[in-house]
Amino acid sequence: xxxxxxxxxxxxxxxxxxxxxxxxxxxxxxxxxxxxxxxxxxxxxxxxxxxxxxxxxxxxxxxxxxxxxxxxxxxxxxxxxxxxxxxxxxxxxxxxxxxxxxxxxxxxxxxxxxxxxxxxxxxxxxxxxxxxxxxxxxxxxxxxxxxxxxxxxxxxxxxxxxxxxxxxxx
Numbered sequence: 001x002x003x004x005x006x007x008x009x010x011x012x013x014x015x016x017x018x019x020x021x022x023x024x025x026x027x028x029x030x031x032x033x034x035x036x037x038x039x040x041x042x043x044x045x046x047x048x049x050x051x052x053x054x055x056x057x058x059x060x061x062x063x064x065x066x067x068x069x070x071x072x073x074x075x076x077x078x079x080x081x082x083x084x085x086x087x088x089x090x091x092x093x094x095x096x097x098x099x100x101x102x103x104x105x106x107x108x109x110x111x112x113x114x115x116x117x118x119x120x121x122x123x124x125x126x127x128x129x130x131x132x133x134x135x136x137x138x139x140x141x142x143x144x145x146x147x148x149x150x151x152x153x154x155x156x157x158x159x160x161x162x163x164x165x166x167x168x169x170x
Contacts, residue, residue: 005125009068012121013041023112029084036083040076040118043157044068052156053149069119074105075153076118078140081107082161086140086168090116093135101128106135 020033043049045068053075069076081090089111095104106117115132123130142148142161154161 008125023109023114036080044072049156053153067122069122073119075149077105077107078150079154082164092138092140094138095135099131
């Protein structure tokens with residue numbers, strides 16, 4: 001990315017951390033959420049993470065992801081939501097292709113009704129406003145482990161979302 005886009009990316013990351021701080025989460029949940037935001041945002045910058053996450057979908061065209069958070073909305077939202085308590089605490093939202101720039105996934109914190117869009121800046125860095133008002137609730141959806149970039153992203157980061165889901169179902 002250009003130095004200008006790097007600055008914007010860091011500013012967006014700080015904005016996400018401020019959003020976490022305003023949600024009224026208990027201390028442990030707030031710290032966990034902040035750590036996940038930082039882990040995810042740092043990982044979006046890594047070519048190896050991009051490749052491991054999207055190799056089956058993009059093959060050798062991964063270079064077209066020219067802004068660090070491009071393409072990570074479903075992957076990041078699903079992993080974050082599951083790691084933070086799943087649907088009981090975080091609602092997955094989806095804007096479909098009715099939006100010119102769709103599809104797009106993001107989260108809403110159930111208790112505070114706060115939007116947490118881990119990749120909002122992939123749009124706002126181009127002066128595009130995300131129309132959250134047309135988003136609709138969708139379930140967390142996971143495909144077969146080897147075929148789903150959600151799992152590949154989690155594996156690349158050493159996150160075991162299957163274990164987290166088991167904890168939530170116990």
